[in-house]
Amino acid sequence: MRYGVLGPLAVWDAAGRPVAVPEAKVRALLASLLVHRGGPVPADRLIEEVWAGDPPCGAAGALQTKISQLRRVLGRERVVREPAGYRLVLDGDEVDAFRFQELVERAAVQEDPALRCDLLADALALWRGPAYADVAGSLFALNEIARLEELRLTAIEDRAEARLAVGEHAALAAELADAVARHPLRERLRTIQMRALYRAGRQTEALGTFQELRRLLADELGVSPGPEAADLHTAILRQEAHLAPPARRPPCRSNLPAPLTPLVGREEAVEELRARLAPGSGTRLVTLTGLGGIGKTRLAVAAAGGMTERFADGVWLVELAGLGTSSTPDDIAEQAVKTLGCAAPPGPGPDHPVGRLCRAVADRHLLIVLDNCEHVVEAAAELAGAVLAAAPGAHLLATGQEALGIPGELVRPVPPLALPDPGGVVARTGAVELFVERAAAAVPGFDLDAGNAQAVATICRRLDGVPLALELVAPRLRTMTPEQLAAYLDDRCALLAARARGLPARQRTLRDMLDCAWELLAPDERAVLGRLSAHPGGWSPASAEAICAGADLPADRVPDLLSRLVDRSLLIHEAGRFRMLESVAAYCAERVAERVAEGQGTR
Missing domain, CATH: 3.40.50.300 (P-loop containing nucleotide triphosphate hydrolases)
Structure with a gap:
């Protein structure tokens, strides 16, 4: 789960999909637990905060009901009861406020202003509105809201200073006007605006914003601007050399190719x-x-x-x-x-x-x-x-x-793209999204709909979610329906031969790609793949050893060979079992058949 408090309260699951938290009191309960940042909160305090000092009769039972409702949304293991109270289990940077603080802290130790600027931009991009917007009027959230808003303002100022250091004074001078209008008494923000205006050739406006600051401080607080703002005002009047903009760094160079198509699912x-x-x-x-x-x-x-x-x-x-x-x-x-x-x-x-x-x-x-x-x-x-x-x-x-x-x-x-769940509603997972996008490029107007969803899901699963395979096969929809293409994939040799132009020679067909991997293997590694390919499905370590061992391959060597093939991405090891992608299995079976035809067995 991920939680958003830098704006309206939000929850997302591991795949990034929004999770609805129904009912205002349940949302207030979640907000209270998040305000305490994963620490335990006594039940009586939760009652006070959720019901804003006006608890119902049977408050303990009412709280337990709200806890149960929240657990149904987040999972029972996420809201735990401890002797000190209830606690929301949080891992790492699951809360956007934690991630925000981490990025701000990383920026603070960066010497390069461009890197500081990037990190702070990433941090500020996490904000979707005022912190804890749903419970902004609740007493329990006021201190945390004030703390986060102060951190946000400081980050805005830090980023503005970093942008000054890299020479972005002209754009900054225009952009700071709104921030200064919202926080007119914030002296550091004013001094940054003064520097930006001066460097942008707007000296009169730089002096004018100082005069406005001085008037507001005198009228509202009865004080004068601090030494930093006053010294900067004097330096601007004297046009001192240290106020000049820094020399601009030449643009970064790169030879990265421009992508021809969007990256999907990554x-x-x-x-x-x-x-x-x-x-x-x-x-x-x-x-x-x-x-x-x-x-x-x-x-x-x-x-x-x-x-x-x-x-x-x-x-x-x-x-x-x-x-x-x-x-x-x-x-x-x-x-x-x-x-x-x-x-x-x-x-x-x-x-x-x-x-x-x-x-x-x-x-x-x-x-x-x-x-x-x-x-x-x-x-x-x-x-x-x-x-x-x-x-x-x-x-x-x-x-x-x-x-x-x-x-x-x-x-x-790098795993294959996410596949749709078998038997359920076909969701636009990474594999489905890529196939549909490439199919639409080949067949204008093609889209995922109720009529073709199951066939598309079958195609994606048969191709194991491998992007190259999906891209090679999608153009076949010019001459086939999705249902015909799904049936066509039963012929794995035809799949291995599917060809595309505009790709490196090693990737024009799946067979070309697998040929390159095969040529790098030792004979014993090829033997293990060939023998496993004759037994569809997955294998436990013991089963794999029994399948692969023989007079020419001692059983005690098989575990090391399996490990090397996993390292080379030709076998997959998960949940204590080995398995092979369908395309890899088809290719290995084809190579075994070639060697059998040549009278050389499975090695």
Whole structure:
């Protein structure tokens, strides 16, 4: 669950769908528990706060009724009874106010004003209106509302100062007028407005806003402006040099490709990646793992594309798919240097490509996306370790079928898109949304409706929610109905051969994509996949061992091989069982059939 208090009270489930909390007293109860930020609240205090000092007869029973109603909405485990009272169980940043404070605190320790500005913008974007708007008149919420509103105003001022530092004075001068009108006695806000107006060439208005502040303070409080505002007024009159705007930083550079189609079903993953990779987050290497065609590159580019302003020296995509499997760290370094267009300054250190790259980026603040590392994973890992050690301001985002396996790496498996529940109402999950969008691009006017929903759901489930598979198959609706396409997918070989133009050669068909993964496997790994593919469904570890072991493959080797195949994203391990995507199983069965035809068995 997630809770919103920075505006009208709101609740969302894990998928981001709104959860209705019925009845005003139940909402007041939830608001009271949220005001106490997960701490226990005695029953008598809850009664006082929910009924605003006018409790009904049998107040204890009435409170228990409201607690039961709230538990039906949130789940019994979310509202617990303890000796000290009732408590709302909260994890991490489930409350938008907690997330807001975390972003403000992260911004406070950032030295780069552009990064401070971005973090504070993210924090302020969480506000949907006045805090606890539903219970703004309740006594129990007044202190918390005042605290949050003060934090919000301070964040607005902090962001305005950060924008001044990066040279956004002209836009800021126009935008601050409303904030100053709402809070006319706030001196810090006035001084920021004065600086912005002066730097924008509006000296008369800068002096005028000071005079207005002085008049209001004298009339309403009988005091004069503080030393900071007075000193700034004097400096403006003298046109002192330190008031001049900062030199503008040249725009960030990037070679990220512009997406041809929208990214569907990965919104939360994009936001998480940006939070993880942001300077100051503590993470400098994130690796996205998953089967080819699962959408790792699209996700990486989408996440990196929104971070160009956070890295002074740019965001760069280094494509490794064109390198051979025998490539060395020096080969990757040469590719990176060519992409970044940087030259190493003279100085100590080894004079080979890795050393030159490390010297070239040593003092830079940049994000490098190492894309398609699976066939050069050892070399990519060595290069990544060297760059991270040499360049404190460098962040890396890698993609591949397996993790790099070096210290400090944060591994994020990229799952298939969410599938609709079997047997229920077909919801617009990620897989359904992508298929419908691509189908509409191929067949104008196509949309999800009651007549085709079940067939679309079947197609998405048969394709395992793999984005590449959905994109390859959707154009077949030019010549088939959704029901015919769902039946067509029974022929898995036909699916593997579905072709599209405009994609890299390795992804023009599912077979091309799986060929690349297959060629990287050792013979024993191929044998395990082939033997498992002959037994549809999932397998417990014991069953998988029994299926795979044989005279040529000792049973004690099978667990390690299964683990390596999970690492390479060709097997999925969840809830204590192994399983294989349908497309992978069909491909492996096809390869086994080829080898049997050649008289070579299942190896």
